């Protein structure tokens with residue numbers, strides 16, 4: 001990939017908005033949280049693009065996205081009436097009727113529930129890798145951790161998920 | 167002999183250079199326990215990758231109209247995989263975690279790259 005012109009805000013929104021939405025949705029299990037996050041991230045990208053200098057665009061974008069997400073989580077922690085992404089919302093409250101089981105497998109609800117049960121740093125690593133599709137190097141840049149840590153979080157995250165899904 | 171641990175996920179993700187990949191595969195060929203662990207993380211990885219890519223709510227992304235849909239090759243294969251999973255559940259489970267073929271791993275990685283032009287672009291010269 002040659003010289004990368006700085007993309008416009010609309011291009012970022014169109015090309016990455018859906019992935020940002022899915023990132024937030026898979027981390028929180030909540031469409032409203034995901035929607036708020038996309039709006040917040042796009043706002044930050046709009047401001048940030050003015051000072052953006054061509055580098056790893058995805059590392060930059062996902063660092064912004066992640067920081068916006070963590071800010072949102074912190075904000076909500078100060079307003080206890082709003083559910084937290086890490087709480088037990090929707091987990092194990094009732095067991096589904098047998099006829100719902102197949103449908104829930106089809107929609108990935110079992111996987112989503114399992115995701116919400118693993119600690120944040122592992123959930124984040126597997127979502128960035130397997131949902132967003134980033135390379136380890138980009139995850140390292142986005143999260144601000146060494147690449148070896150990325151590898152071990154992804155591996156442990158998958159092992160935890162497998163345990164929960166079996 | 168040290169077991170492979172998180173090198174297994176790196177192998178699945180195409181994150182090993184050719185030397186490390188060869189050593190990893192050589193170990194796998196002679197280590198039942200690592201083959202089992204590989205099958206386990208591979209199944210979790212597959213479950214995540216088969217999750218549907220959700221549409222953004224209408225009006226959230228500027229210039230994106232409601233209801234625009236297309237099926238990328240990755241979605242098509244995901245749907246096929248899902249159909250196979252549902253069929254397997256209906257028909258009954260086979261022997262779990264027994265199949266291991268490096269060719270399968272390669273195919274999955276390719277499917278991911280082909281399925282998303284954005285990823286293919288920034289993954290650049292990776293194999």
Ligand SMILES: [Zn+2]
Nearest residue numbers: 169170197200
């Ligand atoms: Zn081993």
